[in-house]
Amino acid sequence: MQLFAHSVDDEKSVRRQDPLLTPFAIKRVILKNRIISTSHASGLTEGDFPQERYQRYHEEKAIGGIAMSMFGGSSNVGIDSPSVFRQINMGVDEVVPHLQQFSARMHAHGTALMCQLTHMGRRGSPYEGAWLPAIAPSARRETLHRSIPREMTERDIHRVIRYFGQAASRCRQAGLDGLETLAGGHLLGQFLSPSVNVRTDRYGGSLENRCRFILRVHEEIRKQVGEDFVVGIRYAIEDGLDFEESVRAAGILERSGLFDFFNVVYGRMDTAQALITDNMPTMSMPSSPWLQKAAAFKKEVRLPVFHAAKIADLATARYAISEGLLDLVGMTRAHMADPHLVRKLMEGREHEVRPCVGASFCRSHETACIHNPSTGRETWLPHEVDRSPGPCRKVVVVGAGPAGLEAARVAALRGHEVVLLEAGSRPGGQVLLAALASWRKDILGVIQWRVDALTRLGVDIRLNSYADAADVTGLEPDTVIVATGGIPWLDELEGHEHCLSVVDALTQQPPSGGEVLVYDGTGRHNAYVCAERHALAGRQVTLVTLDGQLGMELGGRGDDIVWRRKLTELGVHVRHDLRLISVSAVSGRRRAAFVHELTGATIALEADHVVVELGVLPVCDVYDDLKPASVNDGELDLDKFAKGVPQAWPAAGPGKRFELYRIGDAHASRDIHASIYEAFRLCRLS
Structure with missing residues (x-):
């Protein structure tokens, strides 16, 4: 078809004109374009190491033309920073052969490869790995990961610094192109934050003192890898510091000469709400919500700045590079949707790129994209579809x-x-x-x-x-x-003629008045969409769920948090643990009868309208x-x-x-x- 045709001249023209396809150098590493994938915990590790399936997931991006893939989100450097979501163990020498194979695989496609190193500090778990206490600058608990850490001693500090240096040495031995440490929310960032670090020794108090641990870690890293190896930091703006303090701290780090780039993220990650709005924005957030924050930060520093946070489309990425807002643009989840997006850009087929819709399905399903079935399954499910060798059917x-x-x-x-x-x-x-x-x-x-x-x-x-x-x-x-x-599964409900299915309710205009009771018997989105729609129309809404909490089938990817916030803002009253057994008509209203899942008590609730979600039958x-x-x-x-x-x-x-x-x-x-x-x-x- 003519629509797919392109010439070599067309491809060269795209390369010349598109700022995303211009090269960029960091020390000895020459990146062939400005698009990267940033570090994330893919959940594909086997035995704590990046083996075939892990490597093939990243290699697909290299085949697709990406300049650099950063891997190993939250790769642990030491024994008291255990794996809590299938991270890589960078604390042992056994990881090196896997990394060597990995780097050779990526370099064969002209793609750079860098690893992220971290100690999770208070985000670690005392009930994983060796069952050791979590450690932190001070004994301050994190809301999300829940561990109550003990305050680090000087001996702990020296030990963790050594861990980072040894892990960095393994990166160099493996032939990687560089590494980054992770500050935001993790141990390095915990030392920066005055709400977490309340020490009174040389590692606490002033901003300079709170930067000391990061600097000592990077001094040891530089000692182990040398001056020519690329070393940066994934740095969080406004994570316990305001913007001005974040810039001041970055200035202290930059002036040390120990860093080659800032990979900038925004905000906190110590609560479930912060994680899905700040660090890993979901579909509920606008496109590229923190790009301007990253751009403002870039104006204040001299080092190259990378940034990734829901930059899902090439137009936004192109704007970020062409306007000088960033040096490299991270399109991490966009590559889960389409690992070949750079190649399609180069071939003049940008309109064919499979879009990342921001569903965050990848967060809880081993990087699986909600609408790309091959992502994370590259070892047995190719991304490309070959023509059938048999006759046309x-x-x-x-x-x-x-x-x-x-x-x-x-x-x-x-x-x-x-x-x-x-x-x-x-x-x-x-x-x-x-x-x-x-x-x-x-x-x-x-x-x-x-x-x-x-x-x-x-x-x-x-x-x-x-x-x-x-x-x-x-x-x-x-x-x-x-x-x-x-079709909605209602026929077995006694009194189903007195209520609407969620599907019917969503295809009709909300009622002009009266109270609405919405029943959620699945833990999926549909009942919540219906409750929101009726509440926005001005109806008084009660949402009743079979489960003990909202969104039991939403996969733990943050959608449940979004719904809790939305429904609270709309004044929707929520009741849990109730199984709907019948609906009846009483004096022009509807009476819904329930059994409490925990107590067995029968409960009746009345409303003018009842909407029911019980799933569908084929x-x-x-x-x-x-x-x-x-x-x-x-x-x-x-x-x-x-x-x-x-x-x-x-x-x-x-x-x-x-x-x-x-x-x-x-x-x-x-x-x-x-x-x-x-x-x-x-x-x-x-």
């Missing part, structure tokens, strides 16, 4: 939610003729309802990217097409994929009607599917005309990632 996909769209996309990339049938007037399925939340509109990127891809691929998309079995068979398919989603009508004509009776060979082996079925014969599969919520009620992962695995081998 006609594939009919029924349903254009995330699963159906992905199935159609991958089948088309395989070279098959694809027809996509959607009963509604818009593709998207339940994602359209998810986007009704005040802060989740970016989730539509999951849908729009696929619609754009299908348009480029020439897929026949038929909206407003409520297809039955005859419609499908009339298209003479070789393969049928049913992705018809699910819509199977078309699937069931098509099964008799399928060669596989509509079933997967699960062993082959799980192993990534193509399905193998008898050729079509009398009465058996096509392969038939169902995916997504038409198979079972699950999340977006599971649906897309299922579609991708099925279709990439067809």
Whole structure:
């Protein structure tokens, strides 16, 4: 197709004109462009070390053209800084061979590699690793990680300094291009913060004294690695210090001559709320929320400045570099969504980059992107989709939610003729309802990217097409994929006729008056979206949950915190541990009867309107009607599917005309990632 074509001259023109593709030097390290991935704990370590799966995850970014990948978020340097979220153990020599293999792998693609070193201090756990007490400048507990540390002695200080030096030496031995230490929230940053460090010796009190520990650590690092090795610090602005004090402290560090760059983050990370708004902003935060803070910091220092915090698109990254706000721009989560984004930029295909929608799914699922099933699975699931070696098949996909769209996309990339049938007037399925939340509109990127891809691929998309079995068979398919989603599961609830499902409530205008009771029986987003929508319309809302807290199925990625804040701000009254057993009509109102999960007591609550979320049941009508004509009776060979082996079925014969599969919520009620992962695995081998 002409749309995909580009010439070598086009590529050279992009390189000449785009500031993101200009090189940058830090000492002996020459970076081929300005885009990097910053250190994060990927959860892919095996036996405390970065082995094949860990390395392949980063190598994919190198294949995709990134200038530098920084790895090992919170890599621990010593025995009393244990792994609490599958970090790398940089405190032992056994790590070196793994790092050597890693650096060779990355350098083969012309990509630099740097490691992050830390001691977690009070963020560590006394119940992990060797079960040693957490240590900190002073005995001040962190709200998030909860350990009560003991105050460090001079002997502790000398020991930890030695740990950092030894870990740095291992980085040099391994052939890495550099390293950074981590200040924000961790031990180095804890010494800087006057709310954590209340010492009265030479390591506490004045700002100069509070910088002393960091300086001594970096003196030892420099002693171990030499002057030519790149050494920087991941430095937090306004983490216990105001902006002016943050700049003053940075000046003290800069004047020491021990540092080669500042990798700047913003704010605190010692509470769950701070973590998802400051350091790791979620979908609830605007794009690049701390870029201007980082730019203001850069004006005050001479060293190169990097920054990453929800810089999810190339346009924002380009602005940051072209305006001199940053020297290198971190696009870490953006590379989880699309590790080939730099290559696509170089080839003039920026419009094809899979967007990071900020769902933070990667925070709690081993770097898995909510809509890129290959990320973190590179050892068995390639990012690229090859054309099928077999004959072109006609594939009919029924349903254009995330699963159906992905199935159609991958089948088309395989070279098959694809027809996509959607009963509604818009593709998207339940994602359209998810986007009704005040802060989740970016989730539509999951849908729009696929619609754009299908348009480029020439897929026949038929909206407003409520297809039955005859419609499908009339298209003479070789393969049928049913992705018809699910319908609200209310029929088994006594008195279901007196309430609305969350789906129905979200597709209607909120009632003009009265109290609304919303019941959450799943711990997913839908009930909270509905409660928020009714509260914003001025209704008095009570949210009742089956679970003991909000968001039990949201994966621990911070969305539960966002909802707690939003619903509190809106005055939504929340009650927990109640199982809905019936709804009845009483004097023009609705009475909902519950059983308390902990006490067994029965409780009745009244409201003018009751909305219920109990999940969905698969819509199977078309699937069931098509099964008799399928060669596989509509079933997967699960062993082959799980192993990534193509399905193998008898050729079509009398009465058996096509392969038939169902995916997504038409198979079972699950999340977006599971649906897309299922579609991708099925279709990439067809």
